[in-house]
Amino acid sequence: MTRIPEVGQLKPGYHADFIVLDQDILAITPETIDQITVEETYMGGQLVYKK
Numbered sequence: 001m002t003r004i005p006e007v008g009q010l011k012p013g014y015h016a017d018f019i020v021l022d023q024d025i026l027a028i029t030p031e032t033i034d035q036i037t038v039e040e041t042y043m044g045g046q047l048v049y050k051k
Helices: 030-035
Strands: 018-021 038-043 046-050
Touching: none
Parallel strands: none
Antiparallel strands: 018 038, 038 046
């Protein structure tokens, strides 16, 4: 398996692309997934979108 360097962990020196959701996607029913909204988006560890 080939890995992309400095990806896959949230720690200094690694890329940090992630989203913050308004609900815990693992704690809801599959039928309500479409009701989840993105609150924040981070790219390279920097906030690029905030609802």
